[in-house]
Amino acid sequence: MIKISMITILHNFSYFYEPCIPIMRERGTISLARTLRLQAQDSGTSTDCLLIIAFLMNEADSKKLMKIADDELSYLISELEKSMLRAGASDYHPEEIIDGLNRIAVSDINKLKLIECGVLKLLSKSLNPVKSHTTVHRAAAAKAIWNLAFSEESREEIKAQKGLISALKSFKDSENKELRLAVSGALWQLEGKEKHLEEISVDVKEAEQKHIMLSYNHQAKTEVNKMKDLLKQRGFKVWIDHEQITAGGSTLEAMSTAIEDSCLVLIFFSEPYKNSINCRAEAEYVFERRKPFIPVQVQAGYTPEGWLGILFGSKFRYTLCKPDKYKTEVEGLLGKVKELASSQAQPVAAKDVPDGIIPASTTLPATTSPQLPSPSLPPLECESWSWQQTSEWLDDNKLGPIKDSLEDADGTMLAELAMLSYQHKDVFYTLICSKTGADLGCILRFSKALKKLT
Template sequence: MVFFECCHLVKKSSTCRRRVFPVCGSDARMDTELGPPEVKSRTAPNSPRPAKLRPNRISLVLSHWDSFYKTCVIDGPVSVQEPDENKMNNASDSNRSPRVTSAATNDVGAGGEGSSSHNHVKAEKNDATGTPTNNNNNNNNVKTLSNNAGIKNDIESRSKNLTMDQIKEKLTLIVTELKNMEEYHHGDGMKYQKVIGDMYWDYPAEREDIGNFLADLGYAEITITMLRQMNSLGIFKNDDIWFPTYYTYNTCWNYSDASEKLARYLAETGAVKLMTMNLGHKPYLDNMHSKNVYYVLKASLSTLHNIARCTGVKHHFKDIKTAEVVMPLISANDEFLKSIAMLTLAYIVEEDENAKLIDETDTIKNIVNWIHKALENKQKRRYRGFTPWELTQGLSKLAVNDSNKAKIIEEGALSDFTQMLRHTDPREQSSAAECLWTLAFDKTVRQTIVESPDLVPALEELKNSENSLVKNNVQGALWMIKGENDPAASVSRPNSGNAIKNHIFISYSWAEKEMVKKIHNSLLSEGYKIWVDYEQMGGSTLQAMADAVENAAVVLICMSEKYKQSPNCRTEAEYTFQLRKDYIPLMMQKKYRPDGWLGAILGAKLFFDFTGKYPYEKPLQGLLKELRGRGKTAQIQGNKNPSVDEIDSNIEANHVTGSSSGRKNVLSSPTSNPHNQITQISASCVTMSNEHVEHWLVSKGLQRLTSAFSQIDGQLIWQLKAMRERAPEYFHTSLERQFGMTLIDILRFNAALDSLH
């Protein structure tokens, strides 16, 4: 007879009390509701006594009391064999039951506070990950591997008071051992993964540091190699294969949430392909009712979600069409898979695919509804395990697409944002303010926000918050809502008084700060004066940004996926565009194709590629040629060609005084190819005002176009000429569609451009 322990809830004392139940041989089965297994009734006294059978291995589940959710939850899988004294960790036979059930079959097994799923357990809970070990095994956890693995330190012992240096030393030994292993399914692989997993719960404050250090050690590559090897053997074949697989997925899931660096490394080593294959594997989908299969699907999707939140990884999902695999999960009956699938798609779909996602799945409606239900849950402040701020982060990604902004408002999100701003959690305040900032780029939505009861006052109360992230997002939202981004508002705003003039303004996302620093230093060495936030702002307001853009000679826009998603970056870019400042795009992310609002600003411009595709000096020299001395200090500018100074001066004056109302995002200023000589701009053309352009059109027989060109000055005429040279197809399409030109008009306009030298 085999005995196993199961806990039950004692409601009065809110404790989890263990009970021992008998299990008769191979007839025992596990009750899925945490109760004791069903035991066959005894035979009648006169019936023949059945032959005594040696019991097979049986898969059981232990549970513990969750103080956060006030309920019993399932721990990790336990395999029991009687009378075999060998512990599961050390067993090497293959006669184990495949009916092993894991911790993650409930919503409480693998994630934790701050994990991708965020809906499972509190991080401060002891031993929350679950273990496939019984009590006797726990007593024998402390071992010395020096005799069988060449490691002097006791890396299997569990201690919760190590310093970060000691943690790193232990991790280095573990990862070294994993690297040296040829096979991972004979015990040690699982034990090492479990030690790493335990650290996630034992050191919650150091999770990100641990994840980053694991990334540097090469843990991502080892983990994917390990999972691939288990796949080749069949992960559900026996316990020797399933348990290390379980802990490896568990560790990936948690640390990919804690460390963006590790998540990105996982993407680069094949995790996206592996997890996507799991989600599209028909036998898994057909057997989702199996707890172990369900865990693999849940862990795979959650890890993909963690990776998707990183910058510069979208191409990994696009290459293997992950979105097409994840999309069917939105129709699944399981609410957890449905919600994670929607949030993952919000990060990975391209903007041109976004409409299909929204229309076919009601994604926005569901996410807003989940936020509302999470806010209604006063005790847990969660819905399906997701907090309001986590759901709002996903909604913010959808809000980047301008076509989604009105839909978010229509679903009633503003009242929920007001509640979140009034709450004491800075994460709720920050995420709500950031989403409002993103929404406010739409003028119609902006007006709706202003008219929403108590919303703007709630923002006003937080504009001086002690939390820097809350303060930044609130001030950004108020900046947009109050129309401070309108260049006309700059007339009434007080100037900072000490603004640097005739400099280069660099607009970038913090994800690209290392390359930006390199470009910054290169330009400084060439005598340029640079305005960049880590040097000039130091936590100052958007007013400093506005002054810097207004006084810039030229703006460098550092394009990336993260740049597009950032409302702060969009504020800088659109303000630059509205002021009609000359700007030069720099590509900072490999395989990134700007779309949406950033694609509209890029237009037909060429960009300089700083992604590492070419040697650094190549795009740098092209950039220096394109700058033509604009932004250099007075001492160096004194040695320049005076004609360039005169031209730049006229351009600067034109930017300040020219009207920008009603301008469409279709015209772009020219940039140069690093290999080509820069075309010299005619001063007489560039200095033409709007009125001069009108007279010029009339003189060329194009008087019927004067209305369409009412916002075009000489500089933009020259931009059109450059566009004709660099992107002729786009140029002629724009003339036809944007300016309503006939074929005769286009021919005359081309001839008119040819007259400009």
Template sequence: MTDKSKPMTERELEALFEEKKHEIGSYLEDLKSRDDYCTQGACDAMESIMYTFYYLLADENYQKICSRLVDFMLQQGLAQLIVKSVKSTGKVAFDFRCNISLLVTHLVTKMRNTNRSVATKVSVELIKNGMIGSLIKELDSYDPNTQDTKQRILITTSLYDLHNLLSAPNAIPIYRAANAVNTLMKFAESDNVMTRIDSLRVLAKIVNEKESQRIAASGECIVTLMDTIHKAAQSDDRKCKFVFNIDGKQKGFRTTLGVVLATVNNLANNDANKESIIQHGGLPTLTAILRPEYTDTEKWQAVEGLWKLSFLESNLDVIVAHFMYTDTTALQALKEMRSSEYIETSNASQGLLHNLGLVGIHEEPPVEQQSQPASRSPSSSAQAHPRQPPPSYQETMDAPHIMISYKWSEQKRAIRVKEELEKTGFKVWIDVDQVEGNILVAMANAVEKADAILVCVSRSYKASVNCQAEAHYAYQQQKPIIPLMVEEDYKPDGWLGMMIAMKKYIRAYSDEVLQKDMPDLLRELRKSRADKKV
């Protein structure tokens, strides 16, 4: 490797690419020729591929060639090789399987920070070749309560791989079709804390309301998460560590405070878990994270989790009493977070305070916030954004309109609906550029001036607290709500299912079905306008 402080020329990069391409290619050819992966030679080859890519990805000098190397490895059958090795239970050495998981982490998770489209391509290729079903079968071969150290680590590698691949588009239906929920439920009830947490990280994103009741019922899973948050929060590096002794060497895994907070937030998408989190100590645990000693990202995660919990009516009085009488320091911290330089943090604190009845929906944050540039969230690497929306955006918002409420990941489908409606003369309001400034105030204005609200129904919509806030406010304002089904075969449940129950669904998950259902959509919109005039 070259001196990290000295940028490489294009010629040097090209030479390095050819060198690593030849090196990795030879290892792949060796591995593809094998029927099992128990030999030291197989372990060495996979370790060499993993570490070669790890060191290249870790140095910004080499990141330019990483995407090309990933394309080369996929062309050489890397995805098929990985899936084949996972399927070969009993023919894979312990070190080989661990290095497979590390490689998947580098290719899918860490690569996403450099080139998201390439990382997505890897996920898609692995899933297309049967990785999800293979991982579930691999887990089914293990005892969730095993005391064997190596097997416990192999369980963790499988769970890590399942979590990493969740970032692929439309992955959740594939997990569910592979019976992932039933398998993961067994591991979420394991005697081993690490296994329980890693299982919940995946389950939290794929369970429906009915399935989440099993997690909520015992309370043991929630208690484990709360205990882990306490341990990670009290450590100097905000991590909870699990250490093992294998062949005389110490190895281990660690989970960060941020990872556990994210898991709690995802579990809080389901109403049964909202109640269980409060019942098992979630309220004081999360409000403690609002204090100054925690990072902006950790405080953002905590307040967003609290905001989600506040949408369950039975939780409201408990949360209000806690802030008003038990932990007034946390209430002061929450109010100060409205002035955060990060838009998502400011928005979440404003939303929580509004749900608790402590600020009005149109009440602006303190004036000092308005003069600050802002990033969208504490984890955002984007440049600062102006807080004021463009004039054309404001003009559309102020006029009577049809509002489309959608999750950012469904933007293409939302825009197609907008285009079709504008052809028929409707004025449509849609947040295409992610409005800056006070998001809740902008949302409230858009809802209040809308003749009807089109809700883009999907799993991601239901999981978004911002989307829930929009839909909830539209419901409170008694606006006509028309469901647009933008995810095929998804059956809404929980708060979203209740809100759109008995309403006529408009299919919009493809251009073909949208064209067929456009007459129904136009009838519903004209009916809502006629009802408004009456």
């Protein structure tokens, strides 16, 4: 009984109190949950343990999880199916299990694995307007679909799921704000951002003075508000969601318009930011629109990973997490903002600066060691490939948008891109994004495939 109570407490902490997650992870709670799950004698305890793992895992943990835990995923999905049959059939409400699966799906490598285990059929049933599911249950399902839709392969699977798109659209104008936002986000990813913007009548206006947009997770609100006040004191026009989004307004419409009308975006990053699908939608839209941005760290000890790490590349990052250097960092950040905001009006040597990339400060902080030359790679096997072999390699890795832009490319060109990806990630990502029109998911797959060549 004591063991079961302890597991329940651990689950509640991981589910309801995100700030404790790094501490629990550091204390080995994932390993403990796995051990306890093997000793569990009832389905409720076993599900508790798996949900603890789901909420504590990060990008590195998920890679290990997926090598050994197909049965764990299948178990959670079977519990979800059981919970949807009737009240009391499971110890959990459907939305609680969906929330756990949704956290697992934050890592892009897990998205297709969940679909292969049958999650789409259940999410589709959750959104069936004929069924009498609760609004909270439907909102969780729509949010999960939105999360899954960040992967190109998953988007195709979702579109192929009979009746799912029409079910989403049936709740597009729901009176429930959470459900309406999740449905709107899912459709944003599934039907293409441009098309969806037209549907919700986004009117991008020419602003006399372009603003600086602040992109953040709500847990960093206090620190972000301080920065907002400092920017305003220095005469900058600032856009922040809680001041500009009116009650009843479309969050996606406001977000997209804010990005379009910005001269610069400050991304206040943390692990909760990386795990938030709302924040990912913002950050990817900034990237796709080639908007200049500055990463600002607001969680001590956190290193960007997964999609966020790829998006940042080797970009210079400011930190607001070191009390002894706080003033210096803030002054440096404000100076960089002034420099970049001014350059938007009269760009200097724009031909030398790729769109969307902000050059790091030419002066390294005193605590930073000088950068060593980038390591070189040995000759790559792909250098000898013909254009046909290169084309087949692109097909095998499902890189259609990349292939369309690399017509007649041979192994030599592919090797050059692999070298660029290895030595100059920020330039590589900007080049591929600007020249191919591929979405971030496709670019991530291309980068991963190139790593295998090296």
